[in-house]
Amino acid sequence: LANINIRQIKTELMRFMMAYEFALEEINTKINILQKEFEYVHEYNPIEHVKSRIKSPESIIKKVRKKGLPLNISSIQENIRDIAGIRITCSFVTDIYQIAKMLEKQKDITVMEKKDYIKRPKPNGYKSLHLIIQIPIFMSDRVENIYTEIQIRTIAMDFWASLEHKIYYKYNKEIPDHLKRELKDAAISANELDEKMERIHRDISQLKEADGEVVTMEEEY
Ligand code: 0O2
Secondary structure, three states: HHHHHHHHHHHHHHHHHHHHHHHHHHHHHHHHHHHHHHHHOOOOOOOOEEEEEEEHHHHHHHHHHHHOOOOOOHHHHHOOOEEEEEEEEEEEEHHHHHHHHHOOOOOOEEEEEEEEEOOOOOOOOOEEEEEEEEEEEEEOOEEEEEEEEEEEEEEHHHHHHHHHHHHHHHOOOOHHHHHHHHHHHHHHHHHEEEEEEEHHHHHHHHHHHHOOOOOOOOOOO
16 A cells, blocks of 8 residues: 555656646747747847756755745645746847747736846846746646746846856855945946947947848837
């Protein structure tokens, strides 16, 4: 009896994790389609790169404990919403909102939560647009609505966040105040770079437009 139970639990856990893999596959396909078709129509690629990951069982358990939640499948499914995570790195800030809009409009995507850390950065300087979405996964005997976290940011925001993540963990989650200030300064510099590059991009687009070249970046999708 004990063997049967363990087998059942194993099967359930495998199916549970598989659903998140499928969610990532679905969303990656959607992003691929958007990217290819957008580039074809607008002759412009707003996406620099896309990365996806499944949260490890250890970090899922760590998050469950940190939030003081019960450790069972339905509690994890409902409360840990970034088991499947996708990060889209865009060229410019305006691209972030365009990509978000294109995903939000898709009928099978339900936006459950939107955290705009670009309009309201975190106190440490962190910037990104987070969409917590649900996507249906059609399996042999059921449909599961799977939570996925989509983080959309520019290269400069990604550069800062990736390094801050490393530095933060290296210092075992306690950084001295002067380093916190320096990190915040670095975030401000990253932001200035984003603004400058976007301004140059806009100015060059206007020049091209004046020269009679078709400029499509700001067009409605
Ligand atoms: P990891 O290692 O990237 O997976 P939640 O705990 O997710 O239910 P919370 O904390 O309000 O709710 O979510 P939030 O703030 O939207 O953060 C979710 C994810 O955003 C984090 O996942 C990070 O990936 C990223 N993030 C948020 N704040 C920061 C920050 O200050 N610096 C960096 N580098 N990344 C950040 P995890 O699970 O915390 O970490």
